[in-house]
Amino acid sequence: MRHVTIAAAAYPLDWAEDWAAYEAKTRAWVQMAALKKADLLVFPEYAAMELASLGGAEVAADLTRAVTEVLYHRAAMERHFEGLAIEFGLYILAPSGPAQDGYDLRNRAVLFGPAGRIGHQDKAIMTRFEREDWTIGPGRGLTLFDTGIGKIGIVICYDSEFPLLSRALCEAGAEILLAPSCTDAASGYNRVRIGAQARALENQCVTVQAPVVGLAPWCPAVDENHGAAGIYGPPDAGWPEDGVIARGGYDEPGWVVATVDLDQVTHSRRDGSVLLFQHWSEQPLQAVQIRTVAESPRKS
Template identity: 30%
Template sequence: MKLSCKVSMIQMRVRKTKEDSLLTAGEKIKTAAKDGADFVILPEMFTCPYETENFPIYAEDENGESVRRLSSAAAENHVYLVGGSLPERDDTGKVYNTSFVFDREGRVIAKHRKAHLFDIDIKGGQFFKESDTLTPGDKATVFSTEFGMIGLCICYDIRFPELFRRMVEDGANMVFCPAAFNRTTGPRHWELLFRSRAVDNQIFVAGVSPAADESASYIAYGHSILVSPWGEILYEAEEDETVLTKTIDLTEVERAREQLPLLKHRRKEIY
């Protein structure tokens, strides 16, 4: 297993058309690849305005144009590409919030359907109900690379520590999370949740958000973030568009677990 890797987080605004979003993503993937990225991560719903009524309109099947374009981008730039997330329609017409992962040759090596749907109503803040148009996924997702096993989740999934523990038990030493927190939940919980999941499981965790768009009905918080197994924030963006690239030392996972053996100290007989 290789002991270090470069992670690039692409924080971009959703464009007015799907085509423009895909073109923008393609250019930013090239930028990340030129900087030596091994993993490139796009934001949640990066081609679709974040509104429940848009998800069925923008939905494609797993062999649709967006997946084909992302596959080509991964192969052309020889990177692992976490394709943010897209509205995916299955053969029965159900729509999912889905993240596809591509290897360096452009092959799909993982697919995660958001397991926990964002149905909230915060007094004086955000109201959103993904279940109006989306169906939840039913699996924890990990995939294999030369850097070890990587976990994958989407946005609201991060609030459920059980899902993270399942990914870690399946071997994950790093988890990528395309996400679109907003200005109600972001300031309160964004850093807290990413640092908590990293410390709970002694893994690297990366959260990749769309950039803020003041003209959108749903304004993303931005602040894409990379956290170490010790809970240290290694990189955090502001709200604007950016590509953040960081080299991480994967041996830090084992060092953290040796020095503070949380996983070994679990009492499975009582919980």
């Protein structure tokens, strides 16, 4: 059996007076998950925006200057999480946030392991806010991370709502899909949650949602955040009947931790009660054959 213990963060954004305060907070979070024997830690989308507080109130309150401040600290943040992954012998998906890609901005999440940096995934499909107000653009393609604990794909927030992205990753071998999220309303949280659960169903795999929670009125880009951390699987034999492996309380900060057996992913895909992963390719054969049947007029 290939057991992996996953910790999904429901993470509040706090004002940090200085780098030492930020470092102390994030170290405490990692240490807490390590004490729970977690192998893989997942931090949320845009949780890196709390670094904007290091520039002071005026900077954090301005959309453009807040991004610039986060970019200034980005390399230090990555070194910090890389060091934590090495020190604690863990895999960590660090908080996503703005990253410079040439002249363009991306929403980037970096995965670290016990040996250091593994690689990154940029968000592929942008929300209206990112497109229209924040000028953060899409990345280029998807990455499969072949790690010592399993094959991992990352679908950042909105990406989890588009099934072909997750399907491509799972066809490439992904067994776990990580969906870090940042949503400002219950509807947004539920879209990502439903997306994550649907992707687990379709691909007969494990999905992990890690949201930002709570209020951060000092930074308009992430001023209100709602959600619950969750770890999901397919509702099939060997899994919970509702597909919910573990889920935290709504807007309740902390780690949600569960142990999954990735051999069960392999078994479900090969010999589950249903075989959605295998039967996916049958859809186009049916979808191209659309007939229209008109209702006959009612006789008077």
